[in-house]
Amino acid sequence: MTRRAGSADLPLHGGRVPAWLGQRMTKLGAVIVEAIVHEYGRDELLRRLAHPFWFQSFGSVMGMDWHSSGITTSVLGALKRGLAPLSGELGIHVCGGRGRHSRATPTELAAVGERVGIDGTALGQVSRLVAKVDSAAVQDGFDLYLHGFIVADDGRWVVVQQGMNGDRRQARRYHWLSEGITSFVDAPHAAIEGRGQGTIVNLADRRAEASRGRQLDLLASLGPDGIVREVTRLEAKAVPAPAQSMLPHLIMPDHHDVRAEDIVARRLHGNLAAAADRGPADFAELLLTPRVGARTVRALAMVAEVIHGAPCRFSDPARFSLAHGGKDRHPYPVPIAVYDHSIAVMKRAVVKAKLGSTEELDAIRRLDAQARRLERDATGPSVEALIAEERHASHSYGGRSVFGVEPPPIAGEATG
Known part of the structure; x- marks a missing residue:
């Protein structure tokens, strides 16, 4: 059986992803997916997408607003664009999206079914039912507005959908995974993201099985008017309900800036130390390339963790977000040169691996392994100092944000 894996708060943000970032997210997202499928297979990719913590980190490494609800829309959009030309090779298909695109999901699934020989009509029914469970069976105050359905050639799938609560300016993301599902109305979620806000009606919980049956009995015996009278009588006798048990959850804060308390420092120092340790040994040719250096290897260390890291x-x-910054200039502007070199290195490694030469993908794996080995003892700059240093150097990396191209630093300006 699938189980609820955790929860997280997602501030509800508007706006659009600029084309210069969207194009790069499409390329980096696709090549990371290629690497994961090559190393671990399609089933593991689906498990990652069903994990809310990994999904948020995946969006962060691609330069989106690290804490925002917009990660859901932008990541699914990037994958839909980037994996479309690779669907025949990878056997992965991304359907749905936001608004009208979500309503087209059953039609898209039917088309996928015709191409690869799976029951697309049945998958369309699954899509409708999953959306219905999270909009009607789980009454938590969030209205669904996004529905993404990722399906493999063998019919296995993951659904990522999101609802909003406009009054609270919050979003909640729901993850479903076909692996192990035996019922759509008995604790089917792989995860639900969102802050606990008191008692909610969750008829999809396995503990609600008796309630679901009793509701049908009441409807048959009392009729709608009788149910209203019964509810009125019960409300008069109601006592406060006990607080729900808390599940492990990730809280995405409202503040835009990245602060020290948002980051596990030992992991960051492990990433930095691994880049310094493995970079000269494994990326010597890369480091000799003009304008490519240790900064790119640092970004690759975080990309490596997204590919190889354990859920914890x-x-x-x-x-x-310290890999490629953020479009809103938090923690710092997107370093375009570094981002493009990250894409190039990953793309070259994946292409060579497909041809049987895995040395470069192996080097990226070693970056992740070395980070875990070194983080116990590694030390390094504070989060504040690292961000200040990146902002000071941003112009030299082609820094860019929604506010424009980053200007050169003022002469004599301190780095923090």
């Missing part, structure tokens, strides 16, 4: 290592998604 994604409790601090803010750390992954």
Whole structure:
């Protein structure tokens, strides 16, 4: 059986992803997926997408707003664009999206079914039912507005959908995974993200099985008017309900800036130390390339963790925003040169691996392994100092944000 894996708060943000970032997210997202499928297979990719902590970290390493609800829309959009030309090779298909695109999901699934020989009509029914459970059976105050359905050639799938509560300016993301599902109305979620806000009606909980049956009995015996009279009588006798037990959850704060408390420092120092240790040994050719140096290897260390890291290592998604910055200039502007070199290195490694030469993908794996080995003892700059240093150097890396191209630093300006 699937189980609820955790919860997290997602501030509800508007706005659009600029084209210069969206294009890069498409490329980096696709090549990371290729690496995961090559190393671990399609089933593992689906498990990662169903994990709310990994999903948020994945969006952060791609330069989106690290704490925002917008990660859901932008990541699914990037994967839909980037994996479309690779669907025949990888056997992965991304359907749905936001608004009208979500309503087209059953039609898209039917088309996938015709191409690869799976029952797309049945998958369309699954899509509708999953959306209905999270909009009607789980009454938590969030209205669904996004529905993404990722399906493999063998019919296995993951659903990522999101609802909003406009009054609270919050979003909640729901993750479903077909692996192990035996019922759509008996604790089916892989995870639900969102702050606990008191008692909610969750008829999809396995403990609600008796309630579901009794509701049908009441409807048959009392009729709608009788149920209203019964509810009125019970409300008059109602006593406060006990607080729900808390599940492990990730809290995405409202503040835009990345702060020290948002990052597990020992993991960050492990990333930095691994880049310094393995970079000269494994990326000597890369480091000789003009304008490519240690900064790119540092970004690759975090990309490596997204590909190879264990689930427990994604409790601090803010750390992954230190790879390629953020479109809103938090923690610092997106370093375009570094981002493009990260894409190039990953793409070259994946292409070579497909041809049987795995040396470069192996080097990226060693970055992640070395970070775990070194983080116990590694030391390094504070989060504040690292961010100040990146902002000071941003112009030299082609720094860019929604506010424009980053200007050169003022002469004599301190780095923090």
